[in-house]
Amino acid sequence: MTASNTPTVQNDEPCRRSQMRAIAQQEYGGPEVLSLQTVPKPVPGAGEVLLRVHAAAVGAGDWHLMRGKPLFIRPLFGGVLKPRIRTLGADVAGTVEAIGAAVTQFQPGDAVFGDLSECGFGAFAEYVCVPELALVPKPETVSFEMAAAVAGSGLAALQGLRDMGQIQPGQRVLVNGAGGGVGSLAVQIAKGFGAAVTAVCSAKKLAMVRSLHPDHILDYTHTDFTQTDQRYDLILDTAAYRSLWNYLPALAPGGTYVLVGGGGAQFLQGMVLGPLLGRRRNGQGPANGQRRVRCLATQPNQADLLTLRDWLVAGKIAPHIGQRYDLNGVPEAIRHLESGQVTGKAVIRILPAE
Structure with missing residues (x-):
């Protein structure tokens, strides 16, 4: 696990409320193009929730988008010359912080998990805005790390x-x-x-x-x-x-x-x-x-996420978490995934361990 390296931000309360830490990239390349940055905290749209991220998991889609390879994925998911998706991370679990005006399924404080690969990624951050249809409730008996690892x-x-x-x-x-x-x-x-x-x-x-x-x-x-x-x-x-x-x-x-x-x-x-x-x-x-x-082109949907949730609760499936990293360790986690060193899933812990 890598040690946290949190950048200094201003101490006034309005600034803390409007900013967050996130792993971001400005160009395609290896893990060296990823860095921990202070960026504006997103605001949810009408059908979105603002999710406070507790855990995320690293997947092959992250390193493909990081490098922009194979090249044919660039016009589909990222920019042709520069990445359009600046913060990676699709597998996510966290707590609803706020909801948009049209959200009906969740309330602030709800624990949820989901797959953001069809709605802009962004899980390698303290907060992310997510369409409510991309999430399902997380059972109390399932940890945030396990939920993120299975999504x-x-x-x-x-x-x-x-x-x-x-x-x-x-x-x-x-x-x-x-x-x-x-x-x-x-x-x-x-x-x-x-x-x-x-x-x-x-x-x-x-x-x-x-x-x-x-x-x-x-x-x-x-x-x-x-x-x-x-x-x-x-x-x-x-x-x-x-x-x-x-x-x-x-x-x-x-x-x-x-x-x-x-x-x-x-x-x-x-x-x-x-x-x-x-x-x-x-x-x-x-x-x-x-x-x-x-x-296979995975199609994230609530019905299948609920099936996985039920199997988790029943003990029919259990993801194996091989490595854990903090937010600053995302580049290292992706480097290990690329080289085949990860057994099971690598999980990013963004809030303190449960």
Whole structure:
């Protein structure tokens, strides 16, 4: 954990009320472009709440937007030459500080969590304005850190398995990247759906992944799952760094490959060539042996967040928090995520620990 390095602000009460600390960037680049700044505190619009952030979690979307890579995301989410999103952070949990005139679901003091990836990011700050439809109530039995850690990663795992993969009980499901935030939750969710789960991870993450109780575990440094005789009905890939052609032999006839995370070239290949790749068959069986290749674009919504909340309360899922940082440690957290050093989720604690 890094030590806090809070900049000095004026001591008068009006200034304290109108300013806040936030991690911001003015240009694309590595973690060095991120800095802790004093910026104006936002004011909620009619349908927004002002959220006092207790915890945020670091996701792959943060480092992609920080670097502006792959380049095709710049016109979609950021500026072409300069980042339009200055403060990153999508996974958030906190307390409602104030509400806009049209807000009906929340009141000041309510504890909430959500995914801000479709509404401007901004969680790496003391306060952020959020549309009320992006948030759901946080249960008292779930910490702010746990709620933040499950928001975006849980949505990706759930929607990748259920919606894109159409998971069914008894299927053979492989989760590649099971030691990460999305992958570790995907293992638990797939088990909850009644699938037989094979988890793929690195040697240093084997202990954590083993605690999730998959049916089989593969250390990818010793075993290449695409070169074995095992075939899978569904592959959820959170760590695709090879050509998608390499993964197709591991799919059973009629199987589905869902790309959730990995390299930019793989995402582009999946979006452009996915339908063509999926038409290739295993050479076994008739037309129903056609395999499908799909790329996940997570759709944050309250219904799925409520499902994740209920599973958290029931103990059906639990995010693994591998590293914790203070707000000033966001650059280090993103650097560790990029290098694959984070086990489970890295969480940013913006208020004192609960």
